[in-house]
Amino acid sequence: MLRRVVVDTSVIVAALRTRYGAANEVLRLVAKRQVCLLATPPLFLEYEDALKRPEQRLSHGLTLEAINEFLADLAALIEPVEVHFQWRPQVRDPSDEMVLEAAINGRADALVTYNVKHFALAGDRFEVPIIRPAELLRKVKR
DSSP states (O other): OOOEEEEOHHHHHHHHHOSSSHHHHHHHHHHTTSSEEEEOHHHHHHHHHHHHSHHHHHHHOOOHHHHHHHHHHHHHHEEEOOOOOOOOOOSSSGGGHHHHHHHHHTTOSEEEOSOHHHHHHHHHHTTOOEEOHHHHHHHHTO
16 A cells, blocks of 8 residues: 655645645545655655746746645654655756656655656666556546
8 A cells, every 4th residue: 555655846846736636535544544655855855946937936826935834744654764865867857857866765655747758767677666646536536
């Protein structure tokens, strides 16, 4: 059963755009502590940076205060991961490296992303399942 996951920034961003999608439901599972969210400090800072970008703020409509409140709540739910080893480069997009490193170093049961192809080879190499949010929901609700 999948319990410890690393969530790609694309999922966090999607979760705040609508409360009806799979990404938002993933965060609800985290809030209910049915799934343990793992993150490194650099990955968490990436979440913050992405959510505060002007184009994202237009999309999700949240104020900076609301984003900060969300991030504080999210930080309280995260199990921090310390990066002991780096295996760069493993993926084409350098910004995806920190997501993969969090999953490997945190011994995640899965890396949850909408960009499955970006991580597929490295996921196989390090035996980290790469799944979409909807797949996580199906596995957790079994």
